[in-house]
Amino acid sequence: MKKRGLISVAAAAALAAASLVAVAPASNAAAKTITLAFQGPLTGEEASVGQDELAGMLYAVKLFNAKNKGKYIVKVVQADDQGDPAQSAKVAPGIASNKKIIGLVGAAYSGATIAALPYYKQTLLPMISPSATRVSITNPAAEGGAMGVPVFHRVPPTDKVQGPSLFKLATKGVSSPKVFVVDDQSAYGVGLVDYMKPAIPAGQSAGFDSVSDKTTDWSATISKIKTAAANVVIYTGYFPQAAPFFKQLRDSGYTGILAGGDGVLSPSFVTLAPASVLEGVRLTAGTVPLAEISAKLEADFKKSMGKASGVYAAESIDATNVFLSCVAKGVSTREAMLKCVKAYSGKSLTGATIKFDAYGDVAGGAMNGFEVKGGKIAFTGPVK
């Protein structure tokens, strides 16, 4: 998921946010102390995303510390970028110059990742993001090459995978789909449409529209959709606009399928329109809820962290586990960590293989489907 710029009120808070948090209960003279860091929005309007990811990381670290008592104590430094590139550029130098930190889980958002990259590249700090999916970060064909090389890695598949998957999920079970795609004019929304276009078979497109995220009245787009007689509508923007758009579309008498990407996948989405209107909305995202992997895992997470797991918890645990497996091998410097991450090959919580390619993308990687049922977002399995 990517992040648009936001006007921040708590700039000062973020500057002071790189505080040390000890996860291990007691220090042990013989134990080796290793420091990792997390970067994401911990305050501000996107705070829930960062807090959920941080909880995933702390959970993985807690398990590791308990298992390696007397051998290692892993500490986590928290960097709050509020999901905002400007904030990210302010906190990144502090993280980069703290040589104790040998690995960073983050940044949560692509914009913040790009803003922080120059600092981390300069000091060779290995990064593994649980949720930054913008294609250009690892795309060698992008202007100037893949900007994340060599430090950036990520666990979720990118929007290049999401675009076609979203189309596939939206048209699933529709005998003769006529698909109308609407983007929100953001880098994320337009990009997702670009990656989707090659996957749309001839004769299945009913049209495209590009609508500012400031729009409150969707009637012009709705009349286009009705004129084109579309029976599948895909919105590639974020949930605050998706909810009113879908609502106005349904209220106009549209009965076809509604679908959106991971920008729409937010617990807030279902609070913004009547349950009856959003029933059946199909969504894609690279994440899998912990409870879907195993109910036991979710119960243990809840017991350990004092709250239910959130979006991208599984990816945060996976990203942290990559670093931790290297720590267990005795890695204690950034250079050794980077080498170890590059050579890493292991299993994710879902059992998929995690192995990074030369640009930091995880090999393979599948998108998952979700559907709104009874006012809640329910997991419907991988998009096949």
Next chain:
Amino acid sequence: MVYGVLRMINFANSEIFMVGTFATIIIIRDLFKFTQASEPATGARLWLILATALIFSMLVSGVLSMLVEIVAYRRLRRMNSGVLAPLISAIGVSMVLAESVRILTDSRPVASPRAMEKKFIGQFFDAGVRIDNTIIVISALILFAVLITFVNKTRMGKAIRAVSMNPNAARLMGINIDGVVSATFLVGGLMTGAAGFFYVLKYENTASNIGFELGIAAFTAAILGGIGNIKGAFYGGLALGLLETYASFFLGTQWKAVTVFIVLVLILYTRPNGLFGEALTQTRA
């Protein structure tokens, strides 16, 4: 309305509108306890809910509008500060209101649960006629008529027109200028509150930042119709809406704003005072 009397654009009006939308949602969500899972209301209960929300929203916006005048404009006006100071003061008030609501709502959009079922009640040529749109159109016409009558037929309306035409002469005639200005802001606020209610009735969503875009749209409509002219604002709004919809449909939604402003500039070339002109003194207020 306010421009007609004070020759000053009330930039805070869009935020008064935004507060009005929240007032409506508070009534529907918190007073009548609707949630996204609730069944819509029907019959007498529905009308009770709608009437309560409309009146509450109008009162909140009306009182807020008067307060804005007292806090941001009154002293400047007394000190004859010119045109620019109240303009900045208005933008300041507008920011204070928008940012306060933004902090209170954690920058998140707020949705109103559905109180009224959006059913189709008829067919007009090829278009389905929906109940909420019908209520809005009829209510807008009623409010328009009430406002015109108020300005043209009542004593206070006459006073408002007098102040609008010549404040000094009005003062010499014994008109309480502060009272008239307050009344103007109150009436403007009441109408804005009603607009906030209709907005929520139709869209069921609001956010701390909706005022700005709509404020620009309203301002464009006013310029198009002839600023300071109630009839002009009404027809300007209608023309703007049609223009936006046709432009989005035929050229693409991304061309909406471009088309609207090109047409606006062309109209102002030939009719610098807008379609209906600024000097319709009979209805100006």
